[in-house]
Amino acid sequence: MAKTKRTMAPGERIGLYLSRIIVIIGMLFAIIPMYFVLRASFSPGTSFYSTNPFNWSNITLANYTSLFHPFASGYSFAQWLANTFFVTIIVSVIQVVITISAAFAFSRMKFWGRRYGLMTLLLLQMFPSLMSAAAFYIVLSDIHGLDNLWWYIAILCGGSAYNIWLMKGYMDTVPRDLDEAAVVDGASNFRIFWQIILPLTLPMIVVIFIFSFIGNFTEYPLANLLLTSPNHYTVGLGLYWLLNPASHAQNFTQFSAAALIIAVPITVVYMIFQKWIVSGLTAGAVKG
Secondary structure, rough: OOOOOOOOOOOHHHHHHHHHHHHHHHHHHHHHHHHHHHHHHOOOOOOOOOOOOOOOOOOOOOOHHHHHHOOOOOOOOHHHHHHHHHHHHHHHHEEEHHHHHHHEEEEEEEEOOOOHHHHHHHHHHHHHHHHHHHHHHHHHHHHOOOOOOOHHEEEEHHHOOHHHHHHHHHHHOOOOOHHHHHHHHHHHHHHHHHHHHHHHHHHHHHHHHHHHHHHHHHOOOHHHOOOOOOOOOHHHHHHHHHOOOOOOOOOHHHHHHHHHHHHHHHHHHHOOOHHHHHHHHHHHHHOO
């Protein structure tokens, strides 16, 4: 039986075209700046407007190759990139472990303070983490923990309140009948968590890992406050250093090349885990 094609009303057709126009305009707002950054990264010199942005006859790879050689001051973009991966991977893994453990406890266990603990997590989401930046600085200054990547990692690992709330809501959608059947078979809480809950919540675990990875990879305010030595810089601080006239000649073309290099890992991570990201977000939306 042939399917009949529904005819759109005039109002629906206008709304469809308007939505497409809005989407195209939004895409242009995102693509045009990226084009200028891309063109600047292949331009000779140090000025962003040194050449015609639409002329590709004088392109060069010098801005990319120079990033992986020590600067005149002795600092290295490669070191900043290595510091960023070191911090980001460790923090993301620890945040995922903290998140799934705490979410399982709030979702499946009954203990004193459980209700108020959830309310505390909800309240913590309402305040930006930068409100405690001064306290972090004072405490680390007293214990001589400034300019230390491990202390910086420890502080970033504490930012899991929203993830715990999100994961707890996702775990609540897993039928408790599975837990009860496992208990009848003699399974412990750890076995229920490891063999039942963990596999079923894998899409949301991947989503939380990706969000944590992206957030920590591009983190700047706390790094700027706690890391003072250029050898300990992350890429966020490194990009600012490239444009800071007090420490380095303002090199906009090299900055553009570094910005595009930084975007590569995030893009690759998105491409690799795209299936889990989509399934995790859509499953949570439908079941919630």
